[in-house]
Amino acid sequence: MSWVLQGVSILGGPPTDVLVDGGVIAEIGAGLRGEQTLDAAGLVALPGLVDLHTHLREPGREDAETVETGTAAAALGGFTAVHAMANTDPVADTAGVVEQVFHLGRAAGHCDVAPVGAVTVGLRGTALAELGAMATSAARVRVFSDDGVCVSDAGLMRRALEYVKAFDGVVAQHAEEPSLTVGAQLHEGVVSAQLGLAGWPAVAEEAIIARDCLLAGHVGSRLHICHVSTAGSVELIRFAKARGIDVTAEVTPHHLLLTDASATGYDPVFKVNPPLRTRADVDAVRAGLADGTIDAVATDHAPHATEDKETEWAAARPGMLGLQTALPIVAGLGLAWSVIAERMSSAPARIGRLPGHGRPIAVGEPANLCLFDPAATWTVDGHALASRAHNTPYEGMTMTGAVVATFLRGEPTVLDGKLT
Amino acid sequence: MNRHLLSAADLTRDDALLVLDTAAELAAVSDRSVKKLPTLRGRTVVNLFYEDSTRTRISFEVAAKRLSADVITFSAKGSSVSKGESLKDTALTLQAIGADAVVCRHHASGAPHTLSRWVEGSVVNAGDGTHEHPTQALLDAYTMRARTGRLEGLRVAIVGDVLHSRVARSNVLLLATLGAEVTLVSPPTLLPLGVDAWPAETSYDLDAVLPKTDVVMMLRVQRERMGAAYFPSEREYARRYGLDAARMAALPDEAIVMHPGPMNRGMEIAAEVADSVRSTIVDQVANGVSVRMAVLYLLLAGGQTADQGRGGAA
Numbered sequence: 001m002s003w004v005l006q007g008v009s010i011l012g013g014p015p016t017d018v019l020v021d022g023g024v025i026a027e028i029g030a031g032l033r034g035e036q037t038l039d040a041a042g043l044v045a046l047p048g049l050v051d052l053h054t055h056l057r058e059p060g061r062e063d064a065e066t067v068e069t070g071t072a073a074a075a076l077g078g079f080t081a082v083h084a085m086a087n088t089d090p091v092a093d094t095a096g097v098v099e100q101v102f103h104l105g106r107a108a109g110h111c112d113v114a115p116v117g118a119v120t121v122g123l124r125g126t127a128l129a130e131l132g133a134m135a136t137s138a139a140r141v142r143v144f145s146d147d148g149v150c151v152s153d154a155g156l157m158r159r160a161l162e163y164v165k166a167f168d169g170v171v172a173q174h175a176e177e178p179s180l181t182v183g184a185q186l187h188e189g190v191v192s193a194q195l196g197l198a199g200w201p202a203v204a205e206e207a208i209i210a211r212d213c214l215l216a217g218h219v220g221s222r223l224h225i226c227h228v229s230t231a232g233s234v235e236l237i238r239f240a241k242a243r244g245i246d247v248t249a250e251v252t253p254h255h256l257l258l259t260d261a262s263a264t265g266y267d268p269v270f271k272v273n274p275p276l277r278t279r280a281d282v283d284a285v286r287a288g289l290a291d292g293t294i295d296a297v298a299t300d301h302a303p304h305a306t307e308d309k310e311t312e313w314a315a316a317r318p319g320m321l322g323l324q325t326a327l328p329i330v331a332g333l334g335l336a337w338s339v340i341a342e343r344m345s346s347a348p349a350r351i352g353r354l355p356g357h358g359r360p361i362a363v364g365e366p367a368n369l370c371l372f373d374p375a376a377t378w379t380v381d382g383h384a385l386a387s388r389a390h391n392t393p394y395e396g397m398t399m400t401g402a403v404v405a406t407f408l409r410g411e412p413t414v415l416d417g418k419l420t
Numbered sequence: 421m422n423r424h425l426l427s428a429a430d431l432t433r434d435d436a437l438l439v440l441d442t443a444a445e446l447a448a449v450s451d452r453s454v455k456k457l458p459t460l461r462g463r464t465v466v467n468l469f470y471e472d473s474t475r476t477r478i479s480f481e482v483a484a485k486r487l488s489a490d491v492i493t494f495s496a497k498g499s500s501v502s503k504g505e506s507l508k509d510t511a512l513t514l515q516a517i518g519a520d521a522v523v524c525r526h527h528a529s530g531a532p533h534t535l536s537r538w539v540e541g542s543v544v545n546a547g548d549g550t551h552e553h554p555t556q557a558l559l560d561a562y563t564m565r566a567r568t569g570r571l572e573g574l575r576v577a578i579v580g581d582v583l584h585s586r587v588a589r590s591n592v593l594l595l596a597t598l599g600a601e602v603t604l605v606s607p608p609t610l611l612p613l614g615v616d617a618w619p620a621e622t623s624y625d626l627d628a629v630l631p632k633t634d635v636v637m638m639l640r641v642q643r644e645r646m647g648a649a650y651f652p653s654e655r656e657y658a659r660r661y662g663l664d665a666a667r668m669a670a671l672p673d674e675a676i677v678m679h680p681g682p683m684n685r686g687m688e689i690a691a692e693v694a695d696s697v698r699s700t701i702v703d704q705v706a707n708g709v710s711v712r713m714a715v716l717y718l719l720l721a722g723g724q725t726a727d728q729g730r731g732g733a734a
Contacts, residue, residue, distance in 0.1 A: 182648075185529075193614030196529040196551030196589060201613070266530030310508050312528035314549070 003412070004032045008040035008371065010361050012337035015041065020367040023410035028363055038415070040371055043404055046341045048080025048111075048368030049327065050348040050357050052143065052172070052250055053226060053298035055319065056082070056113070058104060059097070060089025064389045065303035067104035067113060070323070073301070073386040074111045075413040077323040078370035078403040081112040081349070081357045082301075086123070087148040093118035093129035095137035102139035110413050111406075114352055117141040119151050119160050119171060126153075128160060135167040142353040145172035147226055148273075150208055152178050157212060161221035168353060170248075172224040173212050175233070176274065180204035185314055187260040187275040195263060197313065200275045202230040209233050213240035213247050224351055225249040227300050229274040231284030238293045248351050250298035251285045253322055253329040254393060258282075262393065268309050268316030269393050272302070275318075286333060295347040299326045303389035321392045324385050328399040331374060345370075356409075367410040376402035386419070421718055424536045424543040428554040428593040436597055440562050443707070443714035449486060450709060459721050460489035466519040467493040468510070468535075469546070470526040475681055475705070476546050476556075480523045483712035489520075489720075507531060511538035520720055524548070542719040550584045556680055557590035559711040561598060563700050564635050566707070567676050572599035577629050578620075579605040579661060580639030580688055581650075583612045587680045588639060592620045605629050607661065609650040626661055630670040637678040638663050638688045654687055664690040668698065676700050 002021035009015055010028070017032040018025060018040075051074065057065035067084070074082045084101050086092035092101060098115035105113025117134035121127045123146045134141040144164055151157045151173060160171050181204045186192040188199020209225055213236065216223035228234060228249045240247045254272060259279050262270040270276060288294040302319025309316050330340055349358025359365040380397050382390035406414040413420055421438070422430045431439070449455055465484040469477050477493065484491045494510075507526075514522055521542045524532040529549030536543040547553040565571050576595055582588045582604050595602050596619035603621040604611065611622055623629050630636065641657060651657045658664075663677065671677075677689075677698045685691045694701060 188613050190614040190617040193612035193617070194589075196549055196586060198550075199613060266533040307506065307508075310506075312507055312526065312531040312534050314528040314530075315507075 001036055002026070002034035003036045003038060003407070003410070004034035005038050005040040005045065005371065008043050008045045010045045011341055012044055018045065018361070020407060020410045023367055025361065025363055025365050025367050038405060042375065043371045043373050044337055045361055046078070046337065046370045046372060047345040047358055047361060048370050048406060048408065049078045049344045050352065050354060051079050051082040051299050051301070051323065052296055052348045052352055053147070053300045054082040054084055054323065055087070055302045056084045056101070057303055058088065059100065061305070064305045065387055067101060068108045069386055069388045070301070070303070071105060071108045071110035071113060072419055073323040075406045075419065076386050076403060076417070077325070078327050078372060078406055079111050079323060080368040080370070080406065080408045081114060081354055083114045083116050083143055083352055085147050086116045086118040086145060091118050091122050092116065093121050095130065095133040098134050098139040098141050099137050110419070111408055112354070112357070114143070114354055115139045115141055116143045116145050116147070116172070119144045119146045120156065123149050125149065125151055125156065128156070128163065131164055131169065132167060135169060142167070142169050143172050143224070144169055145174065145226065147172065147174045150174050150176040150178060152208070154211060154215065158215050158219060161216055161223060162219045165221055170222040170224045170351060172226050173208065174226050175205045175208035175212070177204040177207045180207070185271070186263050187277045189260065189278060191260040191263060195266070202232055202277070205230055205274055206232040206236055209236050213237070213245050216247055217243065217245040221246065223247045227252050227255065227274055227298065228285060228288070228294055229255045229277050229281060231281050234284045234288035234293055238288070241293065248295040248347070249293070250296040251289055251294045252298060252300045253326045254320060255285055256282065256289065256333065257329050258393060266313045268311060268313050269320065269391050269395070271313060271316050271318050272320055273318035289343060290335060290339070295343065296351060297326065297330050297344050298348065299323050303387045304391050305389060309391050319391070321382070321385060321387050321389065325380060325392065325394050325399060327370070327372060327403060328401040331372065331401045367407050369407040370403060371405040372401060373404050374401045378402055421722060423719070425554050425715055425719065426532050426536060426543065426545045427552050428557045428590040431594065431597060433597050436558070436561070436594060439558055439711065439714045439718060440565060442718060443562055443710040446713045446717065447710040450706070455486050456488060457486060458488045459717055460484065460487040463489045463520040463720055464518055465489045465491050465521045465523065465716060466514050467491065468514070468522050468524045469493070469495040470531070471496070471547070473525050473547065476525060479705070479708040480546060480712050483709050484716055486709070487713055487717060489716070507534060508538055511535050515539045521716060544715060544719065547586050549586065551586050552590040553586040554590045554594070555708070555712055555715055556587050557594040558715065559704055559708040560591055560637065560678060560680070561594055562707045562711050563678065563704050566703070567700055568634060568674065571595070574600040574634050575603070575632060576600050576635040576637065577603045577605050577633040578637045578639065579626060579663070581610045581641050581645060582606045582615070582639070583610045584642065584645070585639050591637065592618050596620070603629055605661070607651055626667065627670065630667055631672065633671060634675050635678060636663065636671065636675065640680065640682065641684060641688050658687050662688055662690065663693050665692050668693050668696065671698070678704060680704070
C-alpha cells in the first residue's frame with residue numbers, strides 16, 4: 001500500500017509531501033497522492049532509528065522481555081532496527097541461538113532484529129565463540145560483544161579484533177577492568193562515599209578503552225566502544241580517532257541525562273552498568289556526541305523483572321528501559337535534526353553493517369522512517385510502556401517530543417503513536 | 421524528628437540534642453532496681469537482623485523492653501530470610517503483624533532506606549553495610565559529652581578503616597552537626613575517594629594528630645581487608661595506626677579513648693589502652709541502651725513528654 005506523508009518536515013526542512021510506495025521513497029514534492037494519507041504537518045521525518053545495543057532477554061528471561069515486546073517498544077520509540085545483545089540464556093554464542101533470535105524478530109515484524117554474537121563462549125572470557133559461523137548464519141552477525149562483561153584478557157581481545165576482519169565484523173567492548181570493579185555499585189566519587197556503596201571508578205572504563213584503541217590500531221581492526229560514560233573516555237576516543245585508529249563509540253540516553261546523584265534514595269531503578277556518573281561527565285559525553293567523537297546514541301535498553309529491581313541496591317540487577325524514551329531525550333539536547341539522524345540512525349547502521357537502514361530520506365531509498373512530533377508532551381508511566389518490565393528511571397517525568405509513526409520498508413509499524 | 425532514623429544526617433542539631441538530653445533522663449531508669457517504664461506498652465518493636473551483631477541487637481532489645489514494648493527479634497539465621505525470602509516480603513510480613521518500629525541491621529548499604537518505603541512504622545537503621553550506624557554515633561556523642569562536658573569545638577580523631585566504616589560515616593555527620601572538629605586518620609587505601617566532600621579533615625599520620633586530640637576513636641579493622649591489599653600485614657597496620665601505650669601518652673591529659681567494639685586487641689588497640697582509665701568502651705555499651713531508649717521513645721511516643729512517660733511508671 002502506498003502512503004503520502006503530507007506536509008512533513010524532512011530533518012527540520014520546509015514542509016513537503018513524501019510518497020512511500022513499494023517499500024521505498026517513491027517521490028518527494030508538493031501535492032502528492034497515494035492510497036493512504038497521513039497528515040504529517042508539524043512532524044519531523046528522520047530515517048528509522050537504529051539501536052546498536054538492546055537487551056531483548058529472549059531466550060531465557062521472557063518474564064522481563066521478549067523479542068515481541070522489546071521490538072514493539074522499539075517501533076514505538078521510532079526504531080526500525082535493533083541489535084539484540086548476546087547475554088541471553090543460553091548465550092548467543094552459536095549460530096543456532098542467533099538464528100533463533102533473528103527469526104523471532106522476523107515473526108514479530110515490528111522492526112529488524114540484528115543479533116549480536118558473543119565474543120567468547122558463554123561470555124566467560126576464555127575462548128573465542130564460533131564467530132564465523134554466526135557471521136555466515138541467516139542472522140548475518142557483524143557485531144560481536146560480551147556486553148555485561150568485559151573481554152578483559154588483552155591477548156584474547158587482540159585475537160577477536162583480528163579474527164572478525166575476515167567478515168567485516170566489529171568487536172563492541174563493554175569497557176570495565178574487572179579487578180577495579182569488584183563488587184562495584186556506583187560511580188566512585190562523592191556520592192558513593194556518602195552512600196557507602198562500593199565505587200566503580202572511571203579509570204576502570206578508561207583503562208580498557210585506552211588499551212583496546214591501541215590494540216585496534218596495532219592490528220588494524222575496527223573497534224566499537226559500548227556505553228561511554230566518562231569524560232576521560234571521550235578524551236581517549238578523541239585521541240585515538242586523531243591517530244587514525246578505526247574506533248567508534250556509543251553513549252546511552254541515561255548517561256546523557258542522569259547523574260549519580262539519582263542514587264541518593266537507594267532506588268535500584270537508577271542502578272546501571274556502567275554507572276551514572278557526574279555532571280562533568282554528562283557534559284563531556286554531550287560534547288562528544290555533538291562533535292562526533294561519540295558516533296552514536298545506543299539505548300542499552302535493559303528490562304528487568306520487578307523482583308530483580310525491588311530489592312536492596314546491592315542485590316538489584318543493573319540496567320534500565322530505554323527504547324521509548326531515547327529520542328525525546330536526545331531531541332532535547334539542542335542538536336540539529338541532521339545530527340540526530342546521523343547519531344541515531346546512519347552511524348549505528350554503518351557500524352552494524354545494516355544495509356537498508358540509516359539511509360538518506362531521498363527518492364529511491366528504503367522507506368524506513370520515523371515521524372516525530374517535537375512539540376508533543378507526555379508523562380512517562382512504566383506500566384504503559386510496551387516492554388514487559390517497567391524499570392524506567394524516568395517514571396513520572398514529562399518528556400517533550402513523541403514518536404507519531406514508524407515505517408519499516410514502507411509499511412507502518414506505528415501510527416498515531418500506537419502499534420499498527 | 422523524622423519518622424525514621426536512617427542516617428545521622430536526618431537529625432538537626434536540635435533533634436540530636438533532644439535525643440542526648442532524653443537519653444540522659446532515661447539513663448536514670450537503668451539505675452533503679454525496677455528498670456522499666458510503661459511508655460511503649462502495647463507497641464511492637466521488631467529487631468530485624470540480617471547480620472550477626474550480638475552487641476547492637478541486645479542493646480536495642482534491652483532498650484525496647486525497658487520501655488515496655490513488645491519485642492520480636494527476627495534474625496536472618498533460622499528464619500524465612502535464610503530461605504531466600506526477599507526484603508520486600510519480609511517488610512510486608514512485618515507490616516501485616518503491625519510493627520510500630522523496625523530496627524534493621526543489614527549487610528547491604530541502604531537496605532533500611534528501601535525497607536522504609538514498604539512499612540508504615542518507623543525504621544531505625546541499626547547499621548547498614550558500609551553506609552551508616554546512626555545510633556552508634558548518638559551513643560558516641562552522648563559518651564563524649566558525658567566524659568568531656570562538651571561537644572562544640574571538641575577535637576575528635578577517628579582512626580582506621582574509614583572506607584568500610586558505617587560508624588565513621590555516621591559520626592562525621594553527627595559530630596559536624598553538633599559542632600565538633602573531626603579528623604579522619606587512615607592509610608590512604610582505607611579513605612574513600614570523595615572524602616573531600618565530608619565535613620572532616622583527613623590525615624595519614626596518627627602521631628601528628630594525637631597531641632591535638634580530645635577524643636580518639638579507634639575503628640575495628642576487618643582482618644579480611646588484608647587479603648584485598650588495603651595494607652600489607654596486621655603487624656604493619658598496628659605499627660602505623662594502632663593505639664598503644666606510647667601513643668596514648670602523646671594524647672593531652674584529659675583525652676579519652678573510644679572504640680565501637682568488638683575490638684581486635686593487639687591490632688588497632690593495645691590491651692593496656694583498652695583497659696586504661698581513658699577508655700570509655702564500657703560506658704559506650706551502657707550509654708547505648710539509654711540512647712536507643714531515647715530514639716525509640718522519640719520516634720514512637722514523640723507526642724508525649726518524657727515526664728508523662730515517667731509519671732506513668734510511678
